[in-house]
Amino acid sequence: xxxxxxxxxxxxxxxxxxxxxxTTEFAAREIAPHAAEWEEKEELPRDLFTKAGRAGLxxxxxxxxxxxxxxxxxxxxxxxxxxxxxxxxFAMNLAAHNALCVGHxxxxxxxxxxxKIFPSVLNGDWMVxxxxxxxxxxxxxxxxxxxxxxxxxxxxVLNGHKIYITMGLHSDRMVVMAITGRDEKGKKxxxxxxxxxxxxxxxxxxxTAGVRASNTSEFYLKNVPAELIGGRGKxxxxxxACLDGGRLGIAAMAIGLGRAAVEIAKQRxxxxxxxxxxxxxxxxxxxKLADCEVELRAAEALLLQPCVMHARGQKFSLEASFSxxxxxxxxxxxxxxxxxxxxxxxxxxxxxxxxxxxxxRLCEIGxxxxxxxxxxxxxxxxxxxxxxYGLAETKK
Numbered sequence: 001x002x003x004x005x006x007x008x009x010x011x012x013x014x015x016x017x018x019x020x021x022x023t024t025e026f027a028a029r030e031i032a033p034h035a036a037e038w039e040e041k042e043e044l045p046r047d048l049f050t051k052a053g054r055a056g057l058x059x060x061x062x063x064x065x066x067x068x069x070x071x072x073x074x075x076x077x078x079x080x081x082x083x084x085x086x087x088x089x090f091a092m093n094l095a096a097h098n099a100l101c102v103g104h105x106x107x108x109x110x111x112x113x114x115x116k117i118f119p120s121v122l123n124g125d126w127m128v129x130x131x132x133x134x135x136x137x138x139x140x141x142x143x144x145x146x147x148x149x150x151x152x153x154x155x156x157v158l159n160g161h162k163i164y165i166t167m168g169l170h171s172d173r174m175v176v177m178a179i180t181g182r183d184e185k186g187k188k189x190x191x192x193x194x195x196x197x198x199x200x201x202x203x204x205x206x207x208t209a210g211v212r213a214s215n216t217s218e219f220y221l222k223n224v225p226a227e228l229i230g231g232r233g234k235x236x237x238x239x240x241a242c243l244d245g246g247r248l249g250i251a252a253m254a255i256g257l258g259r260a261a262v263e264i265a266k267q268r269x270x271x272x273x274x275x276x277x278x279x280x281x282x283x284x285x286x287x288k289l290a291d292c293e294v295e296l297r298a299a300e301a302l303l304l305q306p307c308v309m310h311a312r313g314q315k316f317s318l319e320a321s322f323s324x325x326x327x328x329x330x331x332x333x334x335x336x337x338x339x340x341x342x343x344x345x346x347x348x349x350x351x352x353x354x355x356x357x358x359x360x361r362l363c364e365i366g367x368x369x370x371x372x373x374x375x376x377x378x379x380x381x382x383x384x385x386x387x388x389y390g391l392a393e394t395k396k
Contacts, residue, residue, distance in 0.1 A: 006022075008078060009299075011087060016075035019056065023079045026055050027086045035087040038213040039355055042205075044090055044125075046170070052094065053124020057083075060098050061245070062106055067119025073245065074307035077252035082099035084256025087361030089213035091256060092366070095249030096166045097254050100242050101128035104175050104192060108230035108238040113194060121173070129171035129197070129217070131162045132239065139372045140163075141177075141190065141236060144219060148178035148191055155226065156192060158221040159295070168217025169205060171197045177225065177235050192235035200224060210358030244306075244320040246367045251303050251320075251327035255296060256362040258331035262292045265338035292334040299327040307341040318380050325373035328363035335360040 009017065009235055052058055060076045062068025071079070076098065085093035105117050120126045137143030146160025158178050162168070173196060180191040188367055203218040230238055266289065269280035279285055306319035333355040339346040344351040364370045386392040 008074065008114060009303065011074050011304070011311070012072070012078075013075075016071055017093055019069065019071065020078055020082065022056065023057065024081050026052075026396070027082055030049075031083065031086040031090060034139050034333070035213075036352065038087065040087070043205075043215070044093065044170075044213045048090065049086060050124035052090075052375045053122060057094055058097060058124055059102060059119070059122030061393055062098075062118070062122055063272075066114070068102075068121045073248060074304065076245075077248055077303060077307060078218045078231050080249050080252040081256035081259070084253040084359075085260040086204065086363075087213065088253060088356065089255045092211050092250075092359075093167055093214055094300055095246065095253055096130060096203070096337040099249050100141060100239075100244035101175060102132035103242040103245060103306070104130065105108075105194065105229055105243060108192070108234065109194070110228075110230075113227060113229065117173075122287065124173040127167055127170060129165050129167045129174045131165045131174055133164045133176045134161055135163055141239075142188060142262075143251065144177060144179055144190065146176065146178040148180040148193055148226065152181075156193060156226045157228045158195065158224045160221045161219075162221070163218040164206060165219070167215050168219055169197075170215040173228060174200075176221065177239065178226075180232055180385065183233065189233040190239070191232050192229040192238055194229050195221075195226045208361050208362075210355070211362075214383040220351040232306075243367065244312075244317050246249045247320040247324035247373075248303065248306060250363050250367045251299070251323040254331035254360055255299050255303065257315060257356045257360045257363070258292070258296050258299070258334035259337040261338035261353050261360070262289070262296070263355050264351060265289065265292075265341040265346075272343075272345075275308050279338050279341075279368035288337045288341055292337050295330040296334055299323070299330045302326050318377065321368075321376045322374045324363075324367065325377070328360070329370060331360040334356075 003210050020276060056069040059068035060071045064070045078305060080091050081097050083094060102121055109117065121128050132152045134144055134146065146158060148158050150156055160177055160178060173194065176193045176195055177209055179188050181189045183189050191374060201220040201222055203220065206216040206218055208216050270278060270287055302323045306316035306323055309316040309319060339353050339357050342351060342353050
C-alpha cells in the first residue's frame with residue numbers, strides 16, 4: 001500500500017491521489033495473488049495489459065486529448081513504485097511502455113501516424129516494444145548496425161538483429177532504432193521507425209536472472225516494412241529526450257522492490273524466534289533495518305527532486321541520473337539485507353524476497369548502467385567547474 005508521505009502528497013493533485021488509490025487496489029486484486037505463478041511460468045498474461053490499459057496504467061503521462069491520464073511525473077513514478085511492490089517484471093514493462101513506447105511517438109511522430117497509434121497504445125489494445133539494443137550496441141549507440149533503407153515508392157524496410165528487447169515477442173507494434181546513413185561529419189545517422197511485430201523473425205525469449213515474467217526478446221528484422229517516427233536522422237535526439245523519464249521510472253521500480261523486501265523482513269523479525277527470543281531483538285538485524293530505511297528514504301528524496309523540476313518545466317537530465325543511480329543501488333542493498341535478515345527462508349522461493357533481490361539487481365543495469373550514470377554525473381560536474389573557473393582547454 002502506498003505510504004501517504006507528506007513529502008510526496010503535497011505535490012499531488014486530488015485526482016492523482018485518487019488514481020494512486022485505484023492503482024493500489026488494482027495491484028492487490030490483479031497482481032498480488034498471481035505474481036508468484038507468473039514468476040514460475042516466466043510469463044505475464046496478455047489480458048493483464050488489457051486490464052492495465054483500461055485502468056489507465058498504459059498511458060499515465062500521455063495527455064487526455066489522446067486518451068491518456070496526464071499524470072505528473074511524480075504521480076507516474078508513485079504508480080510504478082506501487083506496482084513494483086508486487087511484481088518487478090510488470091513494473092518494468094509499464095515503465096518502458098509509458099516512457100519509451102508511448103513517449104517516443106507521442107513527442108515525435110507525425111500527426112498522421114499519431115492518429116494510427118493513439119489511443120490503441122494507451123487503452124491496452126496494443127502492446128508496444130522499444131528496440132535499440134543489439135549484440136554490439138547498448139549504451140554505446142554507435143554500435144547499432146540495423147539499417148533502414150528507403151524504397152523507390154517512398155517506403156522503408158529494416159534489416160538487422162535486436163536482442164534484450166523488453167516485451168519484444170509479446171508486442172503488437174514496435175519502435176525500432178536503425179541507421180539510415182551518415183551525416184556531413186561522417187557520423188551514423190540514427191532514425192526511429194514504427195513497425196508491426198508480426199513482420200519480425202523471432203529467435204527466442206532470453207532467460208534472465210530476474211524479472212523472469214517479462215518477455216526479454218531476441219529477433220531479426222529482414223526487409224520489414226517500416227514508417228518513420230519523426231524526421232530522418234532525428235532518432236537519437238528523440239531517444240535521449242525519452243530516457244530521462246525512463247530513468248525515473250526505473251528508480252521508482254527500484255524503490256518499490258526495496259520497500260517490499262524490507263516489509264517482508266520486518267514481519268520475519270517479529271515472528272521468527274531464535275535463542276528464546278524474537279530476532280527483532282538482535283541489534284545486528286536492527287541496524288540492518290535502520291540502514292535500509294535511511295537509504296530508501298534518501299532514494300525517495302532524490303526521486304522527488306527531478307519530478308518537481310519536471311513539473312516546473314525545468315531540465316532534469318542530471319537529476320534523473322542522480323536518482324536512478326542511487327535508487328537502484330540502494331534497492332539492491334536493501335533487498336540483499338532483507339534476504340540476509342530472513343536467512344535461509346529468504347533464500348528459498350517460499351518467499352518473494354529472493355525474487356525482489358534478483359529483480360532489483362536489474363535496476364543497476366537497465367536504462368543506463370550505474371557506470372554510465374556515474375560518467376554522466378562526473379562529466380557534468382567537471383564541465384560546470386571548467387566554465388565556472390575558466391579552466392576549459394582549447395581543442396586543437
